[in-house]
Amino acid sequence: MAYMLMSLRAVNHRLTSLPVQQLPAIAGSLAASIAECGELLSTPPSQKTGKTDSDHSVQVHKLVTRLSSLLQDRTCEGRWAAVVLVKALVEAGQWEILRGSEPFVRGLMGILNKSDPASTKTMAVVTLTRIFHLTYQYPTLVREITTPSLPGFVTTTLNLVSVKQSSDPTRRLKPNTPFLDVVLRAYTELIARHPTIFRPFTSQIHNILQAIVGATSASYPQPVVDIAEQLFIALHNCAPKNTGGEEWKNACRMTITSIHATSSHVLRAIVEQWEAVDPSVRHQLGHSIDYVQEVGSSGPDALGLSAWRGLDMGVNRLLALLRMLSTFLKTATASTVTIPVGSILDLTARLMSVTVPSDAGGVQPNAQISRTEREILFAELPRIHTACMKVLRTLVNTLETAALPVTQTILEQTLWVFRAERSNKKIRTSVYGLIDSLLKQMGPSMNKKNVSSLTDIIRTCCSDILPSDGEKEPSTDAKGKSKTNPGAVNADFFLNPNLKQNRQMNFPTKFPIPNRAASTLLSTILTNMPTEFIAPPIRAEIDRTIIMTSDKNAMYASVLNPFPAIKGRGATISIMPFLARSYASEMDVEALIRPRMPVLTNSNSIGHYVDVEDEEEENEETEPVSFSETRTAPETTGFLKQSTTPNLQDLVDSTPSSNKRVYTEDLSVTSSPRPTLPETAEEVQVKKARFESVSTNLNQPATSIPSALAPNATTQANSVQEDSSMLDVSFSGRASAVVEQSTSISQVVTPTLAEDDSDDEMPTLNMESDTDEEDEE
Template sequence: MAAASDVTSAQATLRAITYRLSSTPPKQLPHVAAQLACNLWASKDLISSPPAPTKQGNEGSVTVNRFRTYLSTLLQDRTVEGRWAGVVLVKATIEAGGVEVLSKSNAWVRSLLGILKKPDPPATRILAVITLTRIFTLTWEYTNLIREITTPALPAFIGTCLSNVENQRCSGGELRTVLEAFATLIPRHPTMFRTHEAPMRSILLRILSTTPSTAGSGRHYSTEHRVSAQRLLVLLHNCAPKQSAAEKWDEALKTTIIAAHTTCDRIFRSMVEDWQSTSGVQPSLAVNALLRGEAEMEGDDAVGMSGWNGVYAGSERLIALLGLLSSHIGTATAGAVTVRLGLLVDLLTRLFSLRTPLGKQITLKPNQQVSKDEREALFAVLPGVHLAALDLTRSILLRFGTTAASLTQPLLAQITWLFQAEAADSGVRTAIYGALADVLELQGSSLSRGDVADVESIVKACCRDLLPSDEITSMAKGAAPAKSSQNAVLGLQSTKGTFTNAAATLRLAAEALLPLCFSQIASTHIPGRLRTLMERTAILTQHKDALVASVLNPAPNGSRTKMQPSLLPLLAKQYPHSAEVEALLRPRMPVIKTGRSGADEDEEEYGDVPSPFANGHEEATDGAHDDDEPSNGLLDPGGENHGLANDEDLYSASPKRQGEAAGSEAAQDKRKIADSDINNEHSAKRVRASPVTEILLPGTADSVSDPDRSIAHSSLPVPVTQDPPSSSFVTAMEPSQQAAAAAAPVSLQAKAVVASYNAGDMVDIGSEGSDFEMPPLTMEQDTEDEDEDEEDDEEEGGQGG
């Protein structure tokens, strides 16, 4: 019944969608197309199911066929709005219907290719490219569908897209969509792209060659266009004949490195470089020819990019080549390739060796044959070049991981020198923070004390970028003074927006670096002042990851007499509900059950030394006092021992452990009592506790924090008074109580003593459940003189006897 109702509901939904499409004017279809595409998923089972021979299945097939027919009509509609809605609904139907709809989509593919050839708006063509790419990727799992759908339609798709890209009406969004679609399809269909490799390479090189400083065709290409073009240019090696793709990839990498060195020869000519190639790179021109005229590239370079003129244009070309090298490293290949890391490291060494001078300290020698203006222009573009070089460095570290461990040491030194020269540039600081974080993740634990001292300036700058400054705070609060109303309306708003974007990127890089400084660098190598600054930054910025890393990697304690401070209290206060904080505060594992009785487990939990009362007898160390005293239990006023039932739980009744100082004082008092042989007498008007009682009372000043442990360490017998009290006011025990007391084991009697007192609480002798029974109240005045007289009389009587 449930399945039948679901089918009926799906049919009703699909009929409603079809009716909505047929009854809506074409001009209004773009407004309802998105909603109808979402409703299609409610009919997913109906659309994806094959036709059934039953009557109900026949009705569903009729509904699906009617819907498909109307979609085909929309794809061929005369209006732009109708075709746009048809493309949207076709993509949603194919994704919801699966292979059942995909196998019948040949007609839709032909209609979509026809839409690409029409002068429709760029939005319609973009959706058509996305839909066709989705159809081609869905056929990868079915060989027959590749043969029936992809193979006939893909060549026409490539040719149409290339012609649209060459057209002036192509928008930036359509260009990027086409580049991404080609990058998705080339690895799986390289032979179909082989015939179109030349026009594709020409388009990609034109995109990469066009920069703000070069005179191009007048078209503007954004950073996203260049990134997509770099990735697609790297993937063109798949179009090579069989088993030569790896060789073509290696050739493209070496060609790009040569082009980068050629560009460096021209834009670095105003300085005398101290770099010497370790990979056999030779100068591209003779010195005299290189210094003649301006810095320029007349013809195409080794990669095929067009020429350029001037230092600024040359720096943009060098940045583009470095980005292309990063794409070579970061883009996955279909097969194994050989990466010549030596060539890459040699190029990076050359780029990092030339740095902006620090004030009046010129570490490099200028070339006097080149004008000062060109040298200053070089110093202006160096941070951008170094930023691209740092991105290439990060790509190498992320791709090779621990395999590139031997490169981390020289790269770390170069990064440190670069930071000292260009730390004022926020973009360079951001890239250096990221590169240092990658180095620490790979080889942070192996850094020596000298390496940590070299990167100390970077860590300090990281903390400064995280800590709020007065200028930033005042700017955020709107306290910056406006010089004029025009600046307040225009200049301040634009400056604040630019500042916010740059500061956000810089802050993210600094936040990622700070926890790694705690966790990856050895705590013994971090200076005390630097550690204090790092912890202060983590506290003030409420950096959770940094606080956790600081707690997990505490600073070394040089002096054993001082307690090492920890950030755990602050972490627990700021993040009380965090799982990491819970793990730090409660690291213990649960108690493992061993199958013993509950009393034994409680005994082991509260003390490792066995208790003489819990075992029912006192364990003498030398056996000399086995027969000295017959009882270890506490006697009631009637001289009888009271015990507990065998099944009574003593867990909650066990005394709590007090401090070791109180325990030592109580042990000394107990030894004094054990040495004295004075018999304690019971007063006629007050029940006096025996020495054992005084020792076990936890509320008194002479009480023992852990009676089991203190008595077990004492080998002296404890005198117990067994004389019956002389007072006639003590209530005698009932016969049933006497029988129970006689039958109870001595061990349970001792447990009853321990269970009757709680640590830190005064014992109420008259309370219910106490072993003592209070005498009835009398109107006689109780004085100490009477007690002393009675005690003297009893002593004289004992001597006379």
């Protein structure tokens, strides 16, 4: 707060001590200092603590008073600096400054009525718009400041850009007015928040917008035309209660009707094969066209736009209406609206079915129209088709998944234009963008036929991405002789041999815009289309293109969506090595190649840090006793001496005679960490194991080995098949089993081999405890 107080004191000092003529030069730095004091300016007086509370209030009051006086200053310099600083002050102070901004509003409105420079009035309009915008979230301030001042603001700004005669109810735009852009933007921002205040001025604003939107020549800059179209659509907010959606729908349908009417005059040089689906449209287009006069409209259209003459003006009017239709689809509305999808697709089908004819024809000319007008129309068709594809792309992006029922129709219309006008770079750019939007919605549901229809687009896309080739080498015949036409040889290459080499090394790309759109389309194709339906040559061309251009996004899409392995097509190929080589320093490439995903377990310690020492102690306490540890014998038993391996036949002859399970009655618990085998078999009672008889013919391979033997017996059984003369099983000591109990004390049960004459099959040795009641008895 102390720093802010010093900054605010410095601003007041400079505003009062410096001459007014020097304030415009330092207005920027003063506005920045005020913006840094936002916390001090926006703090209510009740929350300020400390000894300097009075100084805070004094400095803020001093600043507000000085700016109010500068708004009434006699010099233009003082008023301009005051406008700039007032905007910075209300943005930094928020409600604390806004509640006392009524003197600022009156001073700014006075500036609009004075003969100040255009820059001062422009900044005054911006500042007033900002004040009205900030007060919207405070109903009390809206009632006290915005509602009384906004009607006067609208009237004053309308007088800045237009003139209204007393006898004429309509307004006429002033020529070359510098305030048109800022005024239209102010209306666009405020009309949705205060529709009832703008309702009395709707007709006057509509007259101004008709002159801008309906202009057939380049009378207004494109940004002004764009903001005028947005304001034209936003006028539906001023409709009476609960009728805004219907007003929007009617305006959209009138726009479509106006496009049809204009298209009838523009396309009169050919015989159209299109027929309207909507009966109302057929009725409106049933009027005869006078082919004797120059192409043009005779009066205002459905939107009230003025008449036009000449094919060039007609094409400009058609493009303006198509742009406005796109704006209708992408502009947010306050209420729910109904989009006439069928009428829009019917309109685009009419315009996109007329394509530039090839050498073989394809378009039926109108004999009553001259060839010159028809050729001019063919030259303008790519511009019309580009605007149509923009409308379709906006429709798909607005509806998203709701556009799935019509995506196939849109795809077919796009292919009509691409096949006929692929040589035009604007057409290719528009096609790439529209196909990209379509694939994001319908890509996963495409079948093999739909994917095959995009083959030409994919090949052209790859051709646009790759840089242009250098001079072609002269072709040679079968004998190796050059067949270059002497008349086509560039003589400059003979005079300067380095020219050809430099041209091949420093070649530029073909078209920057199709390059970006094509690169995005390739990534979308690999991500959204079923890769199994893409032909192997097409996929190879796509991978080759993205490798040569080092397109990171496309390479990622290729790696993450590999070509599926299909029987008879060889091994799956990935371009991951090229990705790793091109972007070796990227962290996302490192994560893709060598992921560090930790092992997830069902442990309660997931997400918690574990002490390493505690974890080691816990592992030592709960470490299970291995089988090799249970067989450890004391030194007096001769453990280190080599034990005699018994013959397998001896083990077979000593099979136990009973299958009755007998368990230990009292097991001794040892406290040593390594339990040893008991020295005598009488110390414990064990259950008797049973073996099935084995043939004495050792030449036959052993098909089964008793599982009651030690684990070493299993490992030694493999050597039995290698040596048929002798089958030895390593068996040292008695077999033992390890039983882990809840007290973490290992108890060793040593089974003994008893004789048994039973011929039953050997049961599986159960390592778990058995609690059958019969055995306990």
